[in-house]
Amino acid sequence: MYTRIISTGTYLPEKVLTNDELEKIVNTSDDWIRSRTGIESRHIAADGEFTSHLAEKAAYKALEAAGLVPADIDLIVVGTCTPDRMFPNVACLLQERMGITGPAFSLEAACSGFVYALTVADQFLCSGKSKRALVIGAETMSRLIDWTDRETCVLFGDGAGAVILEASDKPGLLYSDLGADGQHRKLLYTETGLSNMESSVEGHLKMKGNEVFKVAVRTLESMVDKVLLENNLNKGQIDWLVPHQANLRIISATAKRLGLPMDRVVVTVNKHGNTSAASIPMALDTAVRDGRIKRGNLILLEAFGGGFTWGACLLRY
Numbered sequence: 001m002y003t004r005i006i007s008t009g010t011y012l013p014e015k016v017l018t019n020d021e022l023e024k025i026v027n028t029s030d031d032w033i034r035s036r037t038g039i040e041s042r043h044i045a046a047d048g049e050f051t052s053h054l055a056e057k058a059a060y061k062a063l064e065a066a067g068l069v070p071a072d073i074d075l076i077v078v079g080t081c082t083p084d085r086m087f088p089n090v091a092c093l094l095q096e097r098m099g100i101t102g103p104a105f106s107l108e109a110a111c112s113g114f115v116y117a118l119t120v121a122d123q124f125l126c127s128g129k130s131k132r133a134l135v136i137g138a139e140t141m142s143r144l145i146d147w148t149d150r151e152t153c154v155l156f157g158d159g160a161g162a163v164i165l166e167a168s169d170k171p172g173l174l175y176s177d178l179g180a181d182g183q184h185r186k187l188l189y190t191e192t193g194l195s196n197m198e199s200s201v202e203g204h205l206k207m208k209g210n211e212v213f214k215v216a217v218r219t220l221e222s223m224v225d226k227v228l229l230e231n232n233l234n235k236g237q238i239d240w241l242v243p244h245q246a247n248l249r250i251i252s253a254t255a256k257r258l259g260l261p262m263d264r265v266v267v268t269v270n271k272h273g274n275t276s277a278a279s280i281p282m283a284l285d286t287a288v289r290d291g292r293i294k295r296g297n298l299i300l301l302e303a304f305g306g307g308f309t310w311g312a313c314l315l316r317y
C-alpha cells in the first residue's frame with residue numbers, strides 16, 4: 001500500500017504587516033530585512049483568531065479542491081507549535097467543528113512539523129489503519145513573538161496549509177527521512193511552556209539567528225545529499241524543491257546543493273515570512289494552484305526547525 005497527496009489548501013489571515021510598517025515598531029529597515037531574509041510582508045491573525053481557525057479554513061480549501069466532504073476523512077494530523085490550548089488538541093477541535101471521526105492528534109516539531117505530520121499520516125495509511133487523512137501545518141507564530149526584539153519579530157508570521165493524503169495502489173510518497181538533535185536547544189527556543197511556567201516570563205521565542213543559520217545550512221545540505229544517494233538520484237533530477245520558508249539564503253543554499261536553478265524552487269517566504277509548520281503545505285498549494293507543479297512531477301519537501309528537528313519527503317505528485 002502507498003499514499004499520495006490528492007489536494008492542497010492554504011489560509012492566510014487578512015491582516016498584512018509589511019516591512020515598512022515594522023520600521024515604525026522596531027529599529028529596522030525594509031532593505032535590511034529583504035537582503036538578509038527575502039521577506040517583504042507577513043500575515044498576522046486577528047484577535048480571537050487561533051491556530052485551529054486557520055487550520056480549519058485551509059482544510060476546507062483542500063477538501064473543496066478534492067471534491068470531498070469532511071465525512072470522507074478518517075484521520076487528522078496537525079503539525080503545530082502554537083496550539084490554541086494544550087488540549088483538546090487542534091486536530092480534535094477541527095474534528096468537532098467539521099464533523100470528522102477517527103484518530104485526531106497534533107504533533108510538535110516546530111518548523112519541521114508538517115514533514116513529521118505527513119510521515120506519520122503516511123504510516124497510518126500504509127498500515128491500513130486509515131484511508132484518507134487531513135494533514136495540516138498551522139501556526140500563529142505572532143503570539144510567540146516579542147514585538148520589541150528586532151532580531152526575531154521581523155522573521156515570523158501566521159498561516160495554515162493542508163493536504164489530503166489518500167491510500168493508493170500507486171506510489172506517491174516515495175521516501176521520507178526525519179531527524180532531530182536536542183544538543184542545540186539553546187539556539188532556538190521559547191522561554192517557558194505550560195509545565196515550566198514562570199509568571200515573570202512571557203514565554204517568547206528566542207533565537208541566536210546567525211548560529212541557527214549555519215547549523216540549518218549544514219544539516220539541510222547533508223540531508224539532501226542523503227536523499228539523492230538513497231533514491232539513486234543525480235543532482236538536478238528533482239522537478240521541484242518545496243522547502244520550509246524561513247530565509248531565502250537558506251533556501252538558495254539547499255537548491256544549489258541539489259543542482260537546481262531557483263526557477264525550480266517554490267519560494268513564498270517573501271509574502272508570509274517564516275510560518276513554521278505551515279510553510280511547506282502553503283508553498284506546495286501555491287505551486288499546485290498556479291500550475292507550476294503538475295501531476296507526475298518529482299518533488300522534494302524539506303524542513304529544519306527548533307529542537308533541532310529536520311526532515312525530507314520525496315514524492316511523485
Ligand code: COA
Binds near residue numbers: 027037150209247304
Ligand atoms: N534590522 C536591522 N538590523 C538588525 C536586525 C533587524 N531586524 N536584526 C539584527 N540586526 C543587526 C544586528 O544587531 C547586528 O548588528 P551589529 O553588527 O551592529 O551587531 C547585525 O544586524 C548583524 O546581525 P546578524 O545576526 O549577524 O545578522 P545575519 O546576517 O546573521 O542575519 C538573520 C540575521 C536572523 C536574518 C539570519 O541569521 C538568519 O536568517 N538566521 C536563520 C534564522 C532562521 O531561519 N530561523 C528559523 C529556522 S527554522
